[in-house]
Amino acid sequence: MTYQIRPASPSDIATLMALRTEAEGWLSQKGTDQWSDPETGARAISKWRDAIDDGRTWVLTDGGGLVVGTVSRGPADMDFWDSSDHPESAFYLYKLMTSRAAAGSGIGSLVLDWAARVAALEGRKWVRIDCWRTNIKLQGYYEGLGFTHVRTEYRSHRKSGWLAQRPSSLILNDSALLPG
Numbered sequence: 001m002t003y004q005i006r007p008a009s010p011s012d013i014a015t016l017m018a019l020r021t022e023a024e025g026w027l028s029q030k031g032t033d034q035w036s037d038p039e040t041g042a043r044a045i046s047k048w049r050d051a052i053d054d055g056r057t058w059v060l061t062d063g064g065g066l067v068v069g070t071v072s073r074g075p076a077d078m079d080f081w082d083s084s085d086h087p088e089s090a091f092y093l094y095k096l097m098t099s100r101a102a103a104g105s106g107i108g109s110l111v112l113d114w115a116a117r118v119a120a121l122e123g124r125k126w127v128r129i130d131c132w133r134t135n136i137k138l139q140g141y142y143e144g145l146g147f148t149h150v151r152t153e154y155r156s157h158r159k160s161g162w163l164a165q166r167p168s169s170l171i172l173n174d175s176a177l178l179p180g
Contacts, residue, residue: 001061001063001105001176002062002063002130002175002178003060003061003063003068003107003110003177004060004061004112004177004178004180005039005057005058005059005060005061005071005111005178005179006058006059006061006179007052007055007057007058008048008051008052008057008058008070009052009092010049010052010053011072012052012059012067012163013045013049013052015059015067016048016057016059016070019067019069019070019097019098019099020095020097022099022100022170023025023097024126024149026100027135030111030137031063032132032134032135032137033120034092034144040136041074043054051072052076056072056073057070057071057072057095058070058071058072059180060077060098060107060111060177061160061180063103067099068095068099068101068102068107068151069085069096069097069098069102069107069108069111070095070097071094071095071096071097071098071111071114071115071117071161071175072093072094072095073091073093073094073115074094075087075092076090076092076128077092077130077160079153079155079158080130080153080155080160080161081162081163085150087125088120088124088126090093090126090127090128090165091116091118091119091122091124091126091127091128091168092113092123092128093111093112093115093127093129094129095176096108096111096112101145106173108145109145109172109173110175110176110177111172111177112127112145112146112166112172113171113173113176113177114160114166114176115127115171115179116166116168116169116170116171117168117171117176119168120124120168120169122136123171124168125168126165126166126167126168127165127166127167128150128163128164128165129142129147129163129165130161130162130163130164131160131162131164132159132160132161132162133152133154133159133160133162135162136150139162140166142164143164145166145172146166146167146170146172147164147165147166148166149162149163149164150164150165150166151163151165
């Protein structure tokens with residue numbers, strides 16, 4: 001299957017909200033508390049709209065144009081990363097989600113390669129993520145895709161804090177996401 005990536009538009013917000021709701025339910029069934037604080041209503045929509053308006057959110061589509069995932073980028077989260085991490089040296093990846101219908105198809109790995117390519121084009125050395133400290137399976141998933149655990153930060157007001165990075169030079173797939 002060939003997948004495409006394109007910038008999200010305001011017309012994608014309902015689909016993005018549905019992906020988030022689906023992810024919350026799936027994560028709960030898997031026994032993790034990740035995203036157990038549902039993002040609903042006007043606040044969630046406002047956050048998506050801001051990310052879309054800033055050009056920081058993309059959607060992934062299958063060959064028929066159906067949205068099968070999303071990813072966002074943003075600045076370094078300074079609750080976790082600090083100046084000694086050289087925040088400018090990295091592409092920070094957030095909200096990587098794929099629909100359950102497309103689960104297991106390798107989209108996540110393709111997105112991480114896409115982020116690595118963008119980071120390299122921007123002259124950045126790393127692709128960085130943070131995920132919930134309690135989601136051991138997700139941490140293992142990222143490590144299996146070339147991420148190295150940097151450290152775990154504990155902030156009382158945050159559930160995230162497991163920090164990892166992989167070199168922007170690391171590309172794991174022969175195929176790539178196509179521009180949509």
